[in-house]
Amino acid sequence: MKALSCYKVISSDTVLDGGCGQGGGNWFTDVAGIKLQKAIAEILGGDLFLQQRPHGKTSYHLNAYDPPEGDFDVAYVQLFDPPTRRPARFVWSMISDYIRMESALELWLEATKPNLLVSLQYPLTPPRRVHWVPFPVALPNLVEQCDRHDCRVVFLPWFNEANVPPVPVDRDIAAMCSGKTSSSYPSRSHNAAWLRALRREDVIVSCGAHTDRFALTYQEYLEALVRCRYYVTGGIYDLQIPPKYFEVANYGACLVCVDMPTMEEVGFVDGDTFIRIKSPFDITNVIEDPVRWQKIGAAGRDMVQQRHHMGQRSKEIADIILGML
Secondary structure, three states: OEEEEEEEEOOOOOOOOOOOOOOOOOHHHHHHHHHHHHHHHHHHOOEEEEEEEEOOOOOOOOOOEOOOOOOOOEEEEOOOOOEOOOOOOEEEEEEOOOOOOHHHHHHHHHHHOOOEEEEOOOOOOOOOOOOOOOOOOOOOOHHHHHHOOOOEEEEOOOOEOOOOOOOOOOOOEEEEEEEEOOOOOHHHHHHHHHHHHHOOOOEEEEEEOOHHHOOOOHHHHHHHHHOEEEEEOOOEOOOEOOHHHHHHHHOOOEEEEOOOOOHHHHOOOEOOOEEEOOOHHHHHHHHHOOOHHHHHHHHHHHHHHHHOEHHHHHHHHHHHHHHHO
């Protein structure tokens, strides 16, 4: 079996100091486009050909490109740029941002004619409306859109590149919040403001509308995460679970956030693997508890390391592909 990975590379003059939990980084290039594809090809028993291609400064240019010639059985093509021709007998990809990207996806579906699309965060059965989404439209239906193009959609959430072992250090940071804060992250923005107002030395807030406004670099963020007891955050429109949740749990910090549609499906259960809050007013009581984070943080780490590591996700995707070939 011959496999192909067509993955984007952001231009060298674009600095992305983020990683999946800080808002940025080259996750779709390094992890999704290369490492995951190598793991899937190994399970499929195939040889993998990597096509690296430059892509400008964003992920949504919609620039057509020529895939390599070859008799490929399976091809991963990264959204949203359309190939000028179908690169393999079986074509698949993964989607993260979808709200307000329906038109771009439509153009890509028409050009690419994929067999499979993996949704990393958008619910397959979304509510009709979410009041905190900052525009007055009904939420789109990803499954219905792909069905019109004979493309199957499955929900397999974000995953960790590698499981992080427990680190024996003093967790002297009571609470932490990091990442982008904007109208796309309503509760995270409110929670970050609440934590800042506490003016406590054992509380860290590294947030902003852009990565260059974060108080911490990505390496400093990871070093702080190891020492963090309660990690207070929020989801994308408080509808979609971002990659940050899995990274936080992977490091053993206790996740604190509002509830969202797929939380229990993914494995985040209130009082077991995360702590649910309804508003910022709940934060102070949560982070004042000196011991509750230990059991929940450890359970959250065990959950994501068993269910959401790259080895598990590559096997799940490979099994789906084999079942559709």
